[in-house]
Amino acid sequence: MITPQISSPLKEQEARSPIINDFCITVATVNGSGSATSNGILLRALFTMGIPVSGKNIFPSNIQGLPTWYSIRLSRKGYLGRIETDDIIVAMNPATFLQDLNYLVPGGVLFYDDSIKVNIPREDIVTYPMPVKQIVRQADVPANLRDYVANMVYVGVVAQMLNIDLQAVQRALAVHFKGKQKAIDSNWAIIKAAADWAAANLEKRDPYRVEPMPAPANRILIDGNTAGALGAVYGGFQLAAWYPITPASSFAEALGEYAPELRKDPITGKHTFAIIQAEDELAAAGMAIGAGWAGLRAMASTSGPGFSLMAEYLGLAYFAEVPVVIWDIQRVGPSTGLPTRTAQGDLTFAYFLGHGDTQYVILLPGNVNECFEMGWRAFDIAERLQTPVLVLSDLDLGMNMHIGEPFEYPDTPMDRGKVLWEEDLERFLAEHQGQWGRYLDVDGDGIPYRTLPGNTHPRSAYFARGTGHDEFARYSEEPEIWERNLKRIARKMENARTLVPKPVLQTHPGAQIGIIAYGSTDPAIQEARDLLLEKGMAIDFLRLRALPFTEEVAEFLRGHAHVYVVELNRDGQMHQLLTMAYPEYATRLRSVAHVDGLPLTARWVVERIAAMEGLR
Amino acid sequence: MMITQETSSPRVQANRVGLTRSDYRGLPSTLCQGCGHNAIANQIISAMYELDVVPEKVVKFSGIGCSSKSPTYFLSRSFGFNGLHGRMPSLALGALFADMSLKGIGVSGDGDTASIGMGQFKHLVRRNLPMMYIVENNGVYGLTKGQFSATAEKGLSLKRQGINPYMPIDICLEALVANATFVARSFAGDPKQVKEILKAAFSHRGIAVIDIISPCVTFHNQENSLHSYAWGKDHEMPLHDITFVPPREEIYIEDFEEGTVREVELHDGSVIMLKKLDHDYDPTNLFEALRVLEEAKQNNWLITGIIYVNPQAPTIFDAYDLPAEPLNRLTEDRLRPPRESLEHLNQIFGA
Known part of the structure; x- marks a missing residue:
């Protein structure tokens, strides 16, 4: 949670330089009101314009009625992690109206449904009321669909006021509704009416707008x-x-x-x-x-x-x-x-x-x-x-x-592993003195050969079980057999290190310290690295993509004075696993972990690391 | 009522797939001497031999408990998986999708099915997976040394356990209300009936639940108890005399007195001949089945026989549009969509 913005009156006449493709819009709606479609349309339209954009749905565990938010971040530089403040708020939910305003930056923009009759406590923002009911009523939409399309009003108004390409909006509609013309038409009618209304009735008083960008070809959303x-x-x-x-x-x-x-x-x-x-x-x-x-x-x-x-x-x-x-x-x-x-x-x-x-x-x-x-x-x-x-x-x-990026077709054929069908088993038996055991390690890699039900070779069947068993899948409680089997499985698992995806390494010349992270936190960490670099702190980044750890991890730990392990949980779980796997580097590892339910932000990472580094 | 001409002992003669009875055997049992489960394993061996089953076309499944150990005591040439306590149904369901030509035999117990596994059991039944699901029901936990199971009758007194305070669960009723397509009850002390029911159940296309009272000689064989040999021998009330006739065999109707026999034809053309005893019982009538089970429950009767059968119900496989060929033999060229299809998807998700 951030503290409420301190209100100082906005000088409307003051010329503000335009802010292009670098801001965050949060739409506050009621769950189950159809806003997911409207938000998706806005997101896809911006994507179609080539603007780096991300959408984060903050929704309740509820079918209908509770508040929900959708934050769209546009970033010229391609920073697509969550940010904690909003430049633009689209307020459609009276229940959260005042609370939502706390997140709006000074000079920010408030679009709101004009049926929300609340005194706006901020004078440092630009406000645009939207006559949602009136626009819906006047549009050519069957009465029974009006509730579902009301949220398209803000799509039209916001598109008009931010200069979002209406053709891109139309294309997004077509993608969303998979070409179903009736749905496309009724939604488009509202969007167009709302955009026309905004063009005729709202005077642009804020600096935010979008421009198409020459995006790399063939991106996907x-x-x-x-x-x-x-x-x-x-x-x-x-x-x-x-x-x-x-x-x-x-x-x-x-x-x-x-x-x-x-x-x-x-x-x-x-x-x-x-x-x-x-x-x-x-x-x-x-x-x-x-x-x-x-x-x-x-x-x-x-x-x-x-x-x-x-x-x-x-x-x-x-x-x-x-x-x-x-x-x-x-x-x-x-x-x-x-x-x-x-x-x-x-x-x-x-x-x-x-x-x-x-x-x-x-x-x-x-x-x-x-x-x-x-x-x-x-x-x-x-x-x-x-x-x-x-x-x-x-x-x-x-x-x-x-x-x-566009998905890449698998670059390797399927690996079905060590499977023996009838002829394979016949050959195997011939090559191995007539002996095959389901859990017998003949290759020395701990990986045995398996047969599958349906194999009609009279030697193929075995009895699988969760109880103790020997190399031939026979029940066994023998101490040596138990231990031998369990150790073979451990040896088998060692092969994983050569099969799993390697970590992704990003370095900066002269960096002494590092970050290790994994999963969905990548965008926030990319941004945090750049922000820390601006503070004079160069950081290398190793993004883990699998467990068990591969040799690159030890190398990374060896090469850095200390390493921050950033993750979204309370206890620093990856930090724990790294500490166990690399006790010799345990003192180099520093946990940067928290969990509040929301995606990681660069600001939080920068604050924590700067504090731990003693930076101000 | 001879139906076929058996000229020599079946035990040494090769059957129609060239196998002798010993080809259907398993490892020696490690259960107690006299355990009902051993008698059932023996009848499975006989039934499979007499049905000319190819052992490699059978897959055995079990959960945990004495009963679940028994799949190793028959059909050594069949694949098997002894899984988790109460979770055999899901394991079997997933495995049998790999090759729809395989036939499943599941062996469970009253603890495995009626306690920890009740949920999976009932969902397996409602999905009508083609497999034979045997519950070796003794009313007691054997491997953990003699605790009450969920099928033990209320008021039963067991050493160290005291008196059972709860009402028992009737596995056949549970199966029926879950829409089972084949429900039978038998008694391990009546091997002839067990074998005929096993043959019919194995030939049924769909889930075939067989609740077999299988006394535990070590922990629960009191004469006055529903799950004992003595009680079963004295109180078994067969609904009918069962003879299973495989599809290839001719039925000599003159062997049966007219009006004394019901015939139920199964999906594969085999016929269950049910000779009337005290009453005429129609096992294709669901209401009759429910009534007779409830009546038996209220009067402590051990009714045995084929309680319900619906030979034509669709199975889980009918709900899927799968090739006849085993899924687990399909190769990469049939499993990985072509490159162009991905290019098309990239366009759909593109700007």
């Missing part, structure tokens, strides 16, 4: 959950099980939207996948693990509370050596926590998940392109290692729209 789901589609997922949970539901729903078209068998025209809504996350994990065991590329998507339930089954998958991919779109825990807010708080839970000695491969996508890539690559890693791969995204990355 997409949310991380859809990106991850598309990755899974191209990764050949065959069974996805899920249970509804915010903020992960849209992941499975995106599978359901795109897979039917994209995943028709070229030979039979049938679907090559099944998506199953399970009765709970226990069952979702069980279905995925049953399928993974039987040779399908199997996955489940969930969030913290569901992930907790899956712990039971993932322990089995780890020990019975079953490939499976689980996406955890993190929200704020512990417990039910803040279901509609973002965090990176499931990291240590994921890493140590389950009773007994376990360890998991964890992928940490930091942007929508990595969501896509990890969406397919996770299956390759899981099948190669015959183990669960956990992908930790979060609500900010998963549910908000982000600008990305």
Whole structure:
């Protein structure tokens, strides 16, 4: 929370130089009023104009009636993390009207629904009342649709006043409504009427406006959950099980939207996948693990509370050596926590998940392109290692729209791992003195060969279990056999270091200190580095993309006097894992962690690091 | 009522897929001598042998408990997965999607199904996954040494446990109200009936729930208890005399006295012949099934037989448009969409 702005009267006549493509608009509306569509249209229109832009939806755990906010940040320089103040507020919700004004910078702009009859306590801002009801009434829209399109009024007014290209708005409408002409027309009618009204009735008294920018070609605008789901589609997922949970539901729903078209068998025209809504996350994990065991590329998507339930089954998958991919779109825990807010708080839970000695491969996508890539690559890693791969995204990355590069087609063929079908097994037996054991390490890498149900070779069957077993999958309680098996699995997991995505390193000449971070905090950290550089502090940045740690991490720690580990959780969970993995560098590691449910801001990072560095 | 001509002992003769009964065996049992579960494992072996099943086309599943150990005691040549306590249904469901030509045999217990696993059990039933789901029901937790299970009758007294204060759960009723398409109850002390029911259940296209009273000789075999051999032998009330006739075999109707037999034809053309006993019982009538179960519950009757069957109900696979070929044999060229499709998506999401 920031303190309220101190009010000093705005000198209207004072010439203010224009502020172009570098400000933040926050729209305050009521949940369930259709504002998500209006906000999405504004965001996409700005994106279409080539302006670097991000949208953050701050929404309640509610279907209808509670306040919700949507912040659109435009940044010429491409800083797309959240910022804590607003340059422009679109106030549509009387309930939060006064509170929202606290976030408006001096000289900022307030668009508001003129039916909100509240005295505006600020004299240092520009205000534009919008006659929402009147514009809706006068537009050619059926009466039963008026409530749904009322929020299009601010799209039209804001577009007109900020110089947003109305053609871009129209294109955004077409994308949003997937070409459904009736919906496009009724919304456009309101937008156009509102823009015309603003042109005729409002005098521009503020410095904010947008201009088209020559953006790099072929950028895309997409949310991380859809990106991850598309990755899974191209990764050949065959069974996805899920249970509804915010903020992960849209992941499975995106599978359901795109897979039917994209995943028709070229030979039979049938679907090559099944998506199953399970009765709970226990069952979702069980279905995925049953399928993974039987040779399908199997996955489940969930969030913290569901992930907790899956712990039971993932322990089995780890020990019975079953490939499976689980996406955890993190929200704020512990417990039910803040279901509609973002965090990176499931990291240590994921890493140590389950009773007994376990360890998991964890992928940490930091942007929508990595969501896509990890969406397919996770299956390759899981099948190669015959183990669960956990992908930790979060609500900010998963549910908000982000600008990305065009998706790149997978650059490697699928790795289905060590699977023996009938002829393979026959050959294997011939080459190995007639001996095959499900958990027998013949290659020395700890990774055994597996057969799959349906294999008709009379030697192919084995009995999988979560109980103690020997190399031939026979039940065993023998101390030596138990320990030998568990140590082999640990050795097997060592292969992960050569398979997981390496960290991304960004350096600055002469930098003595470093930042380590991961996931959705990337934009805030990029901005923070530049701000700190302005303060004379050069910082290198290592963005982790996976666990276990790869050799680059030790190298980074070795090369820096100290390293700030920045993350969105209370306890500094990555800081904890790094401290454990690199005790020799423990004193170099400094935790910069907090969690309040909102995406990280550069300002907070700069303040904390500057304070810890003794900078002012 | 001979239906087929068996000329020599089935135990040494190869069946139609060239296997002898020993090819269907498993490892030696590690359960107690006299455990009902062992009797059931033996009947599974016989049923599979007599049905000419190819063991590699069967996948075994189980949860946790004495019952769940038993899949290792039959069909060594079949894949199997002994999963988590109460979670076998989800495991089986995911696995069987890999190859729809495989047939699942699940073995669970009363604790595994009626306590920790009730949710998954009922959801498996409502999804009508084609598999045979056997509950080896003894009313007691064996591996943890003799605690009450959820199927133990109210008022039952067990050493060290005192008196059971709760009403029991009836697995067949739970299955029926969850829309099961095949529900049977049997008694491990009636191996002939167990075997015929197993054959019918295995041939049913859909979920086939069999609640088999399977006494625990160590912790719970009191004469006055519903789950004991003695009580079962004295009180079993078969609804009918069951004979399973595989699709290829001819039925000699003259073996049956006219009007004394009901026939239920299953999806694969096999027929369940149900010889009337005291009353005529129609297992395709859901209301009758519910009534007879409720009546048995109120009177402490151990009714056995095929309580309900609906041979034509759609299965979970019918809800999906999958190729007939096993999904787990599809190769990359059929699983990864072509490059052009991604270019198209990039345009859709582009500016």
